[in-house]
Amino acid sequence: MFKNDKFIKKAAIYLLCIVFVCYGITGMIVSSSGFSFYNMFNDFDSNVNINWGTHWNSIAYKYSYDVDDQNSIPISSINNIRIDMVSSDIKISVSNDDNVKATLKGYIKSSQEIAAPKLDMTKQGDTIYIKSPSRSFTGSYSYSEKLNLEVFIPKSYSNNLDIKTTSSDISINTLNLNTLNISTISGTIKAEEVSVKNFKSSTTSGDLTINTLKSTSNQIKTTSGETKINSIEGNLSFNSTSGDFYLSYKDMPAGNIDISSISGEVELHTPNNAEFFVNASSTSGDVKLSKPIIAEVKKEHQVRGVVGSDKCRINIKTTSGDITIK
Known part of the structure; x- marks a missing residue:
């Protein structure tokens, strides 16, 4: 029995040696032929060029909307201007006009069809409110936006301004x-x-x-x-x-x-x-x-x-x- 075990061990060692020799010979042949696995996959990548960012955006954002809206309110009898925005950059400028003017520009991309957002600008009493446009989504969705709000305040206005923002x-x-x-x-x-x-x-x-x-x-x-x-x-x-x-x-x-x-x-x-x-x-x-x-x-x-x-x-x-x- 012990003799058989020794024979099996020797046979296994011989087989391993043969395998390593075969690998070595194969590598020498491949190398001398100029073949390269790296070049093979590199050629494949260059021939099959997939723009994953564009591909994903076309799937996730099926609908795209341009936003270009504006409104203005006379400054007379106004004591407060309150701006409350989310994810929209804000620029405050001074004008020679007699109205508070606001413009909202940019774009919105969505996975579902929606109504393009409008500038929410209202007057209540002695206060002008400028708010983030409402969203009309239902269920699960993918969404992306880039909006810029610019507010023009008359030079003659000297009362109060409140600005509240998130991610802006x-x-x-x-x-x-x-x-x-x-x-x-x-x-x-x-x-x-x-x-x-x-x-x-x-x-x-x-x-x-x-x-x-x-x-x-x-x-x-x-x-x-x-x-x-x-x-x-x-x-x-x-x-x-x-x-x-x-x-x-x-x-x-x-x-x-x-x-x-x-x-x-x-x-x-x-x-x-x-x-x-x-x-x-x-x-x-x-x-x-x-x-x-x-x-x-x-x-x-x-x-x-x-x-x-x-x-x-x-x-x-x-x-x-x-x-x-x-």
Whole structure:
């Protein structure tokens, strides 16, 4: 029995050797002939060229609609303009007209037949409402859109503007109003020049960039987004969960600058002749002040004292992030 086992083992080894030799000879023959499996599949791919993106879109989006709608409402007796949009980028412009004008342009693709959306713009009392167009879907569907809303506000209008968006970017040229209130989820805000009595902004997952902000009172709240204001006036209350904050004052306010950040760096620029009381502290970040200060406390993670006088009070607190005051 043991002899038979030894014979079987030897036979198996011989067979394996023969298999490897055959593979080696086959490889040499194929190589010398110039044949290539890579070229074979590459040629197949070049001959059978399928544009999967276009193919899928033609299946998923059977219907396509162009959107080009507009409306206008006289500005007389209007105290409020309220914009509430979803997935439509917004541009705010100033006009010499006496009407608030809005245009909605873009396209919509859908897997089912629908009515092309219209601009929803109405007047109720002293308020103009501009809303996202309603959707007329039923059941399951595939859907894609690219819409742009542009609102033209008369230069003579100086009351209130409220903007609320989801998945929309906001662009503002120049505004001179009583109040500007912006609330966004997943979208950026860019403004050139904003002059208001009261400015309020709340952003989630989006950056806020303003070149010039002139206001008596500023309230800014951000969650996961950077904030940059190149020139700011007025008192400030700023709260951030995650994101860097940069701002520059040309004239110090006669009130408070209150800044609170959990995770993000804070950089505050002040005029050369600025006078203020400062209390800046960070749990795990450095605090740097490049002004002559009569210090009550001055160490790595905290600076407290007076620069000149205490006409303006600066309070900055971060959990994780450096603080720089220049």
